[in-house]
Amino acid sequence: MEFSSAVAFIFSILPLLLLLKLTFSWWVSPILNHLKLKRCGFGGPLPSFPLGNIQEMKKKNSLSSSLGSSNLTHDIHSTVFPYFSRWQNSHGKVFIYWLGTEPFLYIADPEFLKKMSTEVLAKRWGKPRVFRHDRDPMFGNGLVMVEGNEWVSHRHVIAPAFSPLNLKAMASMMTESTNQMIDRWIAQINSGNPKIDVEREVVETAGEIIAKTSFGMKGKNAKEVSEKLRALQMTLFKTTRYVGVPFGKCFNVKKTLEAKKLGKEIDKLLLSVITSRMKSIKRQTQEDLLGLLLQGNNNHQDDGKLGKTFTTRDLLDECKTFFFAGHETTALAISWTLFLLAMHEDWQIQLRDEIREVVGDKELDINTLAGLRKMKWVMNEVLRLYPTAPNVQRQAREDIQVDNLTVPNGTNMWIDVVAMHHDPALWGKDVNEFRPERFMNDVNGGCNHKMGYLPFGFGGRMCVGRNLSFMEYKIVLTLLLSRFSFKVSPGYNHAPSIMLSLRPTYGLLLIVQPL
Numbered sequence: 001m002e003f004s005s006a007v008a009f010i011f012s013i014l015p016l017l018l019l020l021k022l023t024f025s026w027w028v029s030p031i032l033n034h035l036k037l038k039r040c041g042f043g044g045p046l047p048s049f050p051l052g053n054i055q056e057m058k059k060k061n062s063l064s065s066s067l068g069s070s071n072l073t074h075d076i077h078s079t080v081f082p083y084f085s086r087w088q089n090s091h092g093k094v095f096i097y098w099l100g101t102e103p104f105l106y107i108a109d110p111e112f113l114k115k116m117s118t119e120v121l122a123k124r125w126g127k128p129r130v131f132r133h134d135r136d137p138m139f140g141n142g143l144v145m146v147e148g149n150e151w152v153s154h155r156h157v158i159a160p161a162f163s164p165l166n167l168k169a170m171a172s173m174m175t176e177s178t179n180q181m182i183d184r185w186i187a188q189i190n191s192g193n194p195k196i197d198v199e200r201e202v203v204e205t206a207g208e209i210i211a212k213t214s215f216g217m218k219g220k221n222a223k224e225v226s227e228k229l230r231a232l233q234m235t236l237f238k239t240t241r242y243v244g245v246p247f248g249k250c251f252n253v254k255k256t257l258e259a260k261k262l263g264k265e266i267d268k269l270l271l272s273v274i275t276s277r278m279k280s281i282k283r284q285t286q287e288d289l290l291g292l293l294l295q296g297n298n299n300h301q302d303d304g305k306l307g308k309t310f311t312t313r314d315l316l317d318e319c320k321t322f323f324f325a326g327h328e329t330t331a332l333a334i335s336w337t338l339f340l341l342a343m344h345e346d347w348q349i350q351l352r353d354e355i356r357e358v359v360g361d362k363e364l365d366i367n368t369l370a371g372l373r374k375m376k377w378v379m380n381e382v383l384r385l386y387p388t389a390p391n392v393q394r395q396a397r398e399d400i401q402v403d404n405l406t407v408p409n410g411t412n413m414w415i416d417v418v419a420m421h422h423d424p425a426l427w428g429k430d431v432n433e434f435r436p437e438r439f440m441n442d443v444n445g446g447c448n449h450k451m452g453y454l455p456f457g458f459g460g461r462m463c464v465g466r467n468l469s470f471m472e473y474k475i476v477l478t479l480l481l482s483r484f485s486f487k488v489s490p491g492y493n494h495a496p497s498i499m500l501s502l503r504p505t506y507g508l509l510l511i512v513q514p515l
């Protein structure tokens with residue numbers, strides 16, 4: 001065969017080869033995987049090609065996704081995850097379901113989780129690759145997504161930035177933003193409207209706080225970055241997504257392009273902050289997270305690497321990661337707390353008394369805040385009933401043996417924290433009641449399994465920012481409870497739902513009265 005006809009032949013069979021490859025990876029391979037998982041001992045709802053179980057996941061629960069204003073129940077699992085609640089009834093607390101052609105191991109059994117996680121070191125866990133691409137504009141290769149030895153070195157550099165000593169310097173930034181929010185509320189109340197959507201307000205304030213504490217941005221700039229980052233999150237999570245489905249992105253090209261554009265704009269804004277801070281690295285005095293990371297890496301090299309670990313790209317991804325992982329989870333914990341306190345006036349009074357005794361006229365610093373014990377029980381109980389990070393995800397990077405079951409290498413995992421936090425078998429009959437005192441003498445709140453309470457995840461990958469969130473939670477609540485009392489507004493519609501975090505779908509309308 002002549003050279004030119006050989007080339008022509010190769011080109012003519014290329015589409016066929018491509019078709020075979022796609023057929024194998026999207027059709028044959030998932031079927032083989034399904035059979036393998038069945039052989040390994042896992043059941044679950046029957047998937048169909050190409051959506052897997054997505055169709056069923058979109059079906060609304062018969063209870064409907066809104067609980068209304070008259071039924072302020074905390075029994076929310078079947079509202080926020082109706083499909084998991086249905087599948088649990090027929091397949092138990094551990095089963096396989098499918099997002100498109102990707103298998104996910106659903107876990108709501110803490111004993112299974114304990115056995116599985118003791119088998120695997122933190123650095124050997126993966127994060128679902130199928131989410132990596134989807135969430136790239138938000139997290140890039142930041143700490144939430146990075147794996148293996150790279151994760152070890154990122155975590156090693158980042159963790160000390162959250163030490164109590166470093167957090168101390170951030171308290172005043174938090175107080176400043178909260179006081180600005182309080183001034184807005186007073187102006188609104190004085191104009192005759194005491195109904196405030198506390199979720200919208202607190203999320204906005206927490207966005208500003210994290211922009212200040214992460215990248216040292218203030219005023220208009222902080223607002224712009226935080227607004228763009230939030231717009232990106234909305235674009236990615238407010239629309240119906242077909243993660244795991246072949247050509248899933250094509251279902252929503254407009255939103256995908258919008259997310260990409262926002263991602264680039266944010267990168268540009270943050271990049272200018274990072275480069276100007278790198279130039280003044282020797283004079284580095286700012287005590288925000290970026291400043292601390294730069295100080296920790298201050299032997300600036302010419303090859304684009306910052307000292308031990310971080311490139312400029314790494315820093316950019318970490319700044320975005322802090323923003324996304326940090327601000328909404330904390331803000332929603334504060335918002336759900338205000339809601340629960342509005343329902344339980346006795347606890348508002350108890351916390352106000354504690355604030356008066358422990359804080360009084362003292363400065364709001366980390367040592368003083370440590371004395372707010374009841375406030376910590378309240379935070380724990382709020383994160384039990386309304387875990388703002390409602391699930392934890394992993395991917396197996398090796399076969400994992402749990403008793404007589406094998407979790408095959410590559411299996412994605414979805415740990416349903418909402419289900420475990422509302423399981424009467426773990427917490428008893430009062431599981432759906434707000435009882436902060438259950439944490440009085442037990443950090444695990446009386447849960448009968450130590451892996452049944454996971455608001456901040458588990459093992460070596462547990463939330464690195466939890467100290468920052470404890471401090472922010474206590475500062476914001478102390479300032480708010482010292483100035484206002486809260487009641488649930490008759491217009492509030494109780495509809496917790498998932499948009500990455502667990503949030504109130506229609507906002508959180510409370511009646512706020514100055515004390």
Ligand code: HEM
Pocket residue numbers: 143144145155321322323325326327329330333383387388389391392393454455456457458459460461462463464465466468469
């Ligand atoms: C109430 C507030 C918060 C909650 C409920 C929360 C919850 C979580 C959860 C469940 C995880 C996953 C852990 C796992 O995979 O086992 C996580 C990881 C993480 N969180 Fe938080 N978080 C909060 C606040 C924050 C804050 C304030 C920051 C930073 C400013 C932050 C940064 C991170 C990062 C970077 C990770 C990834 C850690 C790693 O994989 O090594 N979080 N968080």
